[in-house]
Amino acid sequence: xxxxxxxxCPDGGDQRLLDAVDRVDSAMCKIRDxxxxxxxxxxxxxxxxxxxxxxxxxxxxxxxxxxxVSPPGQQQVLSSLMQRLxxxxxxxxxxx
Numbered sequence: 532x533x534x535x536x537x538x539x540c541p542d543g544g545d546q547r548l549l550d551a552v553d554r555v556d557s558a559m560c561k562i563r564d565x566x567x568x569x570x571x572x573x574x575x576x577x578x579x580x581x582x583x584x585x586x587x588x589x590x591x592x593x594x595x596x597x598x599x600v601s602p603p604g605q606q607q608v609l610s611s612l613m614q615r616l617x618x619x620x621x622x623x624x625x626x627x
Contacts, residue, residue: 532559532571558582576616 540548558578568574
């Protein structure tokens with residue numbers, strides 16, 4: 532959405548990071564272009580939820596193979612992020 536960030540990634544992960552950036556940017560632009568939501572933070576939350584929902588729809592075998600190659604501690608990081616998201620949305624209770 533026209534923002535620049537300095538990101539780091541593991542050696543050899545450049546292409547995976549660029550692919551992830553493209554997916555997130557596309558998801559956010561699609562929501563923004565829908566015209567109903569203007570706040571970047573809400574767009575980001577909705578895009579993250581949509582992408583996570585899409586990941587849950589993938590076959591279990593694909594998800595299992597991703598878990599096997601995940602860096603140690605990734606599940607804890609994801610759990611922490613979900614708790615922070617729940618806390619942030621807890622005051623409002625609505626995404627729109």
